[in-house]
Amino acid sequence: MDAQRLYPQRPDAAQSHGNGQDEGTLAGPLLFVRYAFPPNQHGYCGPADSVAFFEHGVSGADDGELRGLARQFAGAWPYLELIAGATGLQDPLDRRVVEAYWVGSPRLDRVDTSAIGGSMEERFRYIAGPRFSSLTAGVIAGGVPHHSFAVFCVYPWVGLLGDDRRAAQALTVLDRCRIRWGRVTALQGDQVVVESRPLTWDGRTLALGERQSETAVRSVDGVGLVSDIAEGDWVSLHWEWVCDRLTARQVASLRHYTLRHLDVVNGAEAHSSPLTLLA
Numbered sequence: 001m002d003a004q005r006l007y008p009q010r011p012d013a014a015q016s017h018g019n020g021q022d023e024g025t026l027a028g029p030l031l032f033v034r035y036a037f038p039p040n041q042h043g044y045c046g047p048a049d050s051v052a053f054f055e056h057g058v059s060g061a062d063d064g065e066l067r068g069l070a071r072q073f074a075g076a077w078p079y080l081e082l083i084a085g086a087t088g089l090q091d092p093l094d095r096r097v098v099e100a101y102w103v104g105s106p107r108l109d110r111v112d113t114s115a116i117g118g119s120m121e122e123r124f125r126y127i128a129g130p131r132f133s134s135l136t137a138g139v140i141a142g143g144v145p146h147h148s149f150a151v152f153c154v155y156p157w158v159g160l161l162g163d164d165r166r167a168a169q170a171l172t173v174l175d176r177c178r179i180r181w182g183r184v185t186a187l188q189g190d191q192v193v194v195e196s197r198p199l200t201w202d203g204r205t206l207a208l209g210e211r212q213s214e215t216a217v218r219s220v221d222g223v224g225l226v227s228d229i230a231e232g233d234w235v236s237l238h239w240e241w242v243c244d245r246l247t248a249r250q251v252a253s254l255r256h257y258t259l260r261h262l263d264v265v266n267g268a269e270a271h272s273s274p275l276t277l278l279a
Contacts (some may be wrong), residue, residue, distance in 0.1 A: 021089075028095035029066050031244070033057030034225045035102040035179065036073055038239035046073045057225045067093060076101065079145040081134040095229045101147055102179055103236065103246070104253035108144040116145060138233055148261040151178045152206070158265055161201050174206070175199040176239045180253050181246060182214070190219045192242060205266050208259075218242045 037054055040046035047053055047069045056066040070093060071077055080092035083100050087110050090096070100107040143149045151174060152158055160170035175198050182196030194216050200209040217240050218224050226242055229235065234246040236254065246254070 026095065026100045027062040028091070028093040029062045029070055030060060031074075031095055031098045031102075032070050032093060033066070034243045035098075035236075035238055036070070036076060037225065038241040038243070039177065040073075041241075042239060045075050054225070058223060059136035075150060076147075079147075080148070082116065082145050083111060085105065091172055099250075101145065102243075103250050104146050108146055108257065111145055111153050116143065142260060144257070144260075146257040146261065147179050148258045149264075152261045152265040158206070161206070169202065171199060171201050178258065179243070180237050180252060180258075181251050182216075182235060182237060184229055184231050184235055185213065187229070187231060188215070190217060190222065190224075191215050192218050192235075194235060194237065196237065196240070206262050207266075208262075216240055218241050 032055060033053065035052065036046060037057060037261075040050045040053055043050075053069050056063075056069065075162050077092065079101050080097050084090065084092045084094060084097045087097075087107050089097055094110070096105070096107060099105055143153050155174075155175050155177070157170045157177070160166045163170075180196055182194035185195050186193040192215070193213055195211050195213050197208040198214075199227055200207050214237075216237050218226055218229060218234075224242075225242060226235075229242065229245065234248070234251050236243040236246055236250075
């Protein structure tokens with residue numbers, strides 16, 4: 001990725017590690033960029049120009065163009081609309097909605113099961129055909145509109161774990177695609193070393209394994225979306241990128257909803273889905 005292209009407007013961009021806003025007051029659309037950019041960079045979802053999307057996040061400007069780019073995330077956007085509408089918020093990019101979807105919050109449990117089922121019906125029945133019942137089963141079993149629900153209960157990768165030829169790839173994608181949490185143990189320029197728990201698959205059950213160290217990206221030539229990170233911080237990760245610093249409450253929420261949806265998928269009789277939408 002070309003750092004000059006990432007943020008050409010500021011010649012001193014290489015000295016910046018974020019947009020300077022306090023983590024607790026960051027506008028919802030900018031928080032959305034932090035979590036949505038990593039899969040967008042891989043070409044899985046969102047606008048075709050991932051660099052432009054990144055630039056908007058680095059600029060710190062909550063404007064109409066950024067909101068238009070966010071609407072192009074066809075997988076995430078309906079969940080944001082669902083959470084907002086069900087919990088009395090008008091803006092799908094309200095920070096409270098964005099945090100609920102990517103990290104988790106009690107707001108998710110205020111979304112009625114029938115509303116979630118209706119959203120699944122509208123989006124996936126035609127695509128899924130006879131396998132649509134496997135999606136509704138996840139809702140009935142306790143699924144809520146959290147990103148981990150989409151990863152474990154909607155996307156097709158869980159269904160590929162039973163294929164010995166593709167199981168390793170599927171497990172890697174599931175682990176990278178979910179929002180995971182970890183503690184920073186070292187800083188290495190544009191990268192950080194994080195201790196986290198990867199997904200494991202024993203042929204029957206998806207679970208969290210023992211803690212391991214991984215290297216994650218926080219910036220490119222000093223240009224990044226997250227303000228300065230320190231050793232000992234808890235952070236969220238999506239694909240190979242650090243998304244945000246997390247409070248103890250947020251770590252607990254992310255862990256809770258991740259384990260909740262692992263329980264749902266581990267208890268399902270059928271894992272496969274014909275869906276190909278990644279977001």
